[in-house]
Amino acid sequence: MKETILDHIYLAFSRWSSAANFACRPGCASCCTDNVTLTVLEAGRIASYCHSEKPPDWLIGKISLREPAVRPSQTTNEYVEAILAGEKEPQEPQKVCGSCVFLESGLCSIYPVRPFSCRCFASTTVCRPRGSATVPDTHLYGAMAAMQLIEHLGQFDSWGNMTDVLAVTLGGDRAEALRQHLRLARPLPGFAIPEEHADSVTRLLQMLFTTRVGTKTIEQILNGR
Ligand code: SF4
Ligand code: SF4
Known part of the structure; x- marks a missing residue:
């Protein structure tokens, strides 16, 4: 069930954002950094894919290459919860x-199992190496809402940097040491979408929430009904 909903989130976001004129193309990859976050659900997909498509120990070798430079101090839902409570945005070290x-x-x-953090990243101008992307604000808020839903799906399981979550999911010598860098995925606290972007992001959420999986809508399933 969670796998199916995850696929619907990917699909709905892809449809919703397809009208934007992004400059992204194959081989353009300065956005592919080690600052990618995901849930255990998405990590499990990567592990299964590598198990069937890659040589033995390929994935272990990859995630042992180096430690990530950035480990976020809040999950997306923790961040939004703090914003909704009127707290100041935390200053992450550069x-x-x-x-x-x-x-x-x-x-x-x-590529077939890249996490949502990668799927939603896009720019309307070609990014220079170590430069920043040009991302329309509406796209950013839609991506944040979708990330919140994915985190909600994986609530109370691990959330964190991609290689850390993968290493802990796979187990092994480093798993316990790396677990300290993970956070727990949190339930949805609500959305923090500015009024000027609300109509567009609501269209994305409506498209998703009204989709049926079996006898229920995704909204009913996410609400535990
Ligand atoms: S986000 Fe930037 S670096 Fe990444 S594919 Fe798009 S244009 Fe290229
Ligand atoms: S997993 Fe994400 S960041 Fe890494 S290479 Fe694939 S698309 Fe790029």
Whole structure:
């Protein structure tokens, strides 16, 4: 059931954002850094894919290459919960990210199962190496809402940097040491969407919430009904 809902979130976001004129194309990959977060649900997909499509120990080798430079101090839902409570945005220390361990010759080696953090990243101008992307605000808020729903799906399981979550999911020598860097995925606290972007993001959420999985809508399932 969660896998199916995750696929619907990917699909709904892809449809919703398809009208934007992004400059992204295969081989353009300066956005592929080690600052990617995900849930255990998405990590499990990557592990299954690598188990069937890659040589033995390929994934273990990849995630052992290096430690990520950035480990977020809040999950997306923790961040939104703090914003809704009127707290100031936390200042994360500025760090230079390394390349993603899954980037090979400018292409993603796990493309069919890349997590949502990668799927939603886009720019209307070609990014320069170590430069920033140009992302329309509406796209950012839609991506944040979708990320919140994915975190909600994986609530009370681990959430964190992609290689940390994968290492803990796979087990092994480093798993316990890396567990300290993970956070727990949290339930949805609500959305923090500015009024000027609310109509567009609501269209995305409506498209998703009204989709039926079996006898229920996704909204009913996410609400535990
Ligand atoms: S976000 Fe930037 S670096 Fe990444 S594919 Fe798009 S244009 Fe290229
Ligand atoms: S998982 Fe793939 S798409 Fe995501 S950052 Fe790594 S190489 Fe890029």
